[in-house]
Amino acid sequence: MTAAATREANRLNHAKIEIEGRRFWGLAAATVAVLLPLNWSWHLWGQQMRGSIALYIVAGSLLYFGLLRLLTGVRFSDVSYEARFVVISSMVLLILFLAFGRSDTYRLLFEQFVPKSARTPLFGFAYFATCSVLLRLVIPYLLVRFKLRQPPREYGYVVRGGTRMRWVYLGLFVVTVPLVLWASALPDFQASYPQTRGVVSGTEASIRLFILYHAAYFMMFLSGESFWRGYMTFGLGRDLDVSALPWMVMMYSIGHYGKPILEVNASIVAGFTLGYLALRHRSFLLGALLHWSIALTMDLAVLYQRGITWN
Numbered sequence: 001m002t003a004a005a006t007r008e009a010n011r012l013n014h015a016k017i018e019i020e021g022r023r024f025w026g027l028a029a030a031t032v033a034v035l036l037p038l039n040w041s042w043h044l045w046g047q048q049m050r051g052s053i054a055l056y057i058v059a060g061s062l063l064y065f066g067l068l069r070l071l072t073g074v075r076f077s078d079v080s081y082e083a084r085f086v087v088i089s090s091m092v093l094l095i096l097f098l099a100f101g102r103s104d105t106y107r108l109l110f111e112q113f114v115p116k117s118a119r120t121p122l123f124g125f126a127y128f129a130t131c132s133v134l135l136r137l138v139i140p141y142l143l144v145r146f147k148l149r150q151p152p153r154e155y156g157y158v159v160r161g162g163t164r165m166r167w168v169y170l171g172l173f174v175v176t177v178p179l180v181l182w183a184s185a186l187p188d189f190q191a192s193y194p195q196t197r198g199v200v201s202g203t204e205a206s207i208r209l210f211i212l213y214h215a216a217y218f219m220m221f222l223s224g225e226s227f228w229r230g231y232m233t234f235g236l237g238r239d240l241d242v243s244a245l246p247w248m249v250m251m252y253s254i255g256h257y258g259k260p261i262l263e264v265n266a267s268i269v270a271g272f273t274l275g276y277l278a279l280r281h282r283s284f285l286l287g288a289l290l291h292w293s294i295a296l297t298m299d300l301a302v303l304y305q306r307g308i309t310w311n
Contacts, residue, residue, distance in 0.1 A: 016239065017074055017078060017079065017239055017240055017243075018241075019072050019074065019240065019241075019243045023071055023072045023243075024242060024243050026071050027067055027068060027071050027072060027243060027246055028245070028246050028272070030067045030071060031063075031064060031067060031246035031247075031249065031250060032246075032249075032268060034063050034067070035060070035249070035250055035253055035268060036265065036268075038056065038059075038060065038063075038254075039253060039254075039257075039261065039264050039265055040261070042056060042254075042257050042264075043257075043261045043264070047257065047258070051099075053095065053098045053099060053254075053257065054095045054099065056254050056257070057091055057094055057095055057098075057251065057254055058091065060250040060251060060254055061087065061091055061247065061250070061251070063250070064246055064247040064250050065247075067246075068243070068247075072243070074240070074243075079236070079239045079240065080238075080239055082148050082150070082235065082238070082239075083235060083236045083238065083239045083240075085143075085147070085148065085235075086148075086231060086232065086235025086236060087235070087236060087247070089140075089143060090140075090227070090231060090232050090235070090251065091251075093135050093136065093139060093140065093227070094227075094251060094254075094255060096135055097131060097132065097135040097136060098255065098257075100131070101127075101128065101131030101132060101135055102128055102131075102258075103121075103124035103125060103127060103128045103196075104124075105127070106123065106124045106127035106128070107124055110127065111123070111124070120198045121196045121197050121198035122196055122198035122199070122209065122212070122213065124196065125195060125196040125198065125213065125216060126216055128195075128220070129216040129217070129219055129220045132219070132220045132223045132224060133219055133220070133222075133223045136223040136224055136226065136227035136231075137222065137223035137226045137227065140155075140226065140227060140230070140231035141157065141226070143231075144157075144231065153282070154234060154238070155230050155231055155234040155235065156226070156229060156230035156233070156234055156278055156282060156283050156284040156285075157226065157230060158282065158283045158285070159283075159285060162281070162282075162283030162285040162286065163283075163285065163286060164281050165277060165280070165281045165286065166286060168277065169277070169286045169287070169289070169290045172273070172290060173290055173293055173294065176294055177294075177297060180294060180297050180298050180301060181297075181301050183262065183263075183298070184298055184301035184302045184304075184305055185305050186260070186262070188260035188261075188262065189260055189263075189298070189302060190302055190305065190306065192259060192260055193298050193299055193302045194210075194213065194299045194302065194303070195213075195217070195299075196213060198213070199213050200303070200308060203307065203308060203309060204308065204309050204310070204311050205303055205308045205309070205310050205311070206310075206311060207310050207311065210299075210310075214292075214296060214299075217292065217295060217296075218288075218292045221288045221291045221292040221295065222288040222292075224288070224291070225274070225278075225284040225285075225287045225288035225291060226284055226288070228248055228251070228252050228255075228271070228274075228275070228284075229248075229274050229275055229278040229284040229287050230278070230284040232244075232247075232248045232251065233245065233248050233275050233278055233279060233284075234278075234279070236248070237279055241279065242276060242279060245271070245272055245275045245276065245279075248271060248275055249267075249268055249271035249272055249275065252267055252270075252271040253265070253267045253268055253271065255267075274287040274290070274291075
């Protein structure tokens with residue numbers, strides 16, 4: 001091995017920091033205790049502040065690493081270069097996605113170039129899904145492969161062996177369905193789902209458009225899971241193991257801002273659960289399938305509650 005290669009290997013060596021169980025639970029509880037009022041502050045007034053999403057992302061990360069130092073003695077500088085790179089690049093990508101990757105950006109900047117007769121909310125959702133795939137799957141994958149020079153499988157990008165815990169995920173889906181059916185009748189969820197109104201016209205929904213919409217929706221969930229439970233979870237988890245989960249959950253919950261507050265707070269439980277499972281079977285694939293299946297159930301339940309028919 002050349003001297004340059006040796007320096008590169010040493011630079012990327014993982015810290016493998018061990019944090020005892022009691023301190024992990026203290027860190028997780030403290031993170032949740034900070035995150036809940038943070039979520040409510042956004043819901044009540046934070047979203048009215050221009051550029052606040054970037055502020056929340058930076059503040060959330062600073063709070064987590066402050067708690068990590070306070071409760072475990074581990075400093076940000078103690079983790080490897082690779083982990084620090086993942087943390088910072090994840091924050092930048094998340095800010096870009098939430099600030100510029102959503103449908104309202106399409107309507108503001110690009111819809112004016114589409115003839116009025118051809119305009120449909122589906123174009124906005126397609127823009128949203130495309131930005132999600134680019135910023136949350138393609139770029140992180142390229143960073144892992146060519147910047148960090150790590151095998152993608154080390155970040156959960158695997159298919160073979162990625163379904164080992166399928167019965168656990170199936171059980172989670174079965175448990176979640178009654179909660180989804182209950183939530184689908186609430187006004188906030190009725191107003192939020194489906195994510196695009198382009199599949200519904202009056203009291204009818206197009207089966208063809210619904211299938212196209214959910215194909216894009218699945219890609220959004222695949223890219224999302226690859227980002228949350230892949231790039232972020234494994235990027236820091238290779239140093240901190242499960243103690244990396246509170247940071248990912250902090251970012252994941254902030255990533256839900258703009259959705260019903262019940263869903264934003266429920267994402268805390270979902271984030272810890274899916275993150276732990278991904279770490280244990282080394283893949284985010286089943287998490288994407290579970291997430292998409294729940295979203296599909298929510299959409300169908302909301303449309304049923306509204307009395308929508310299919311054509």
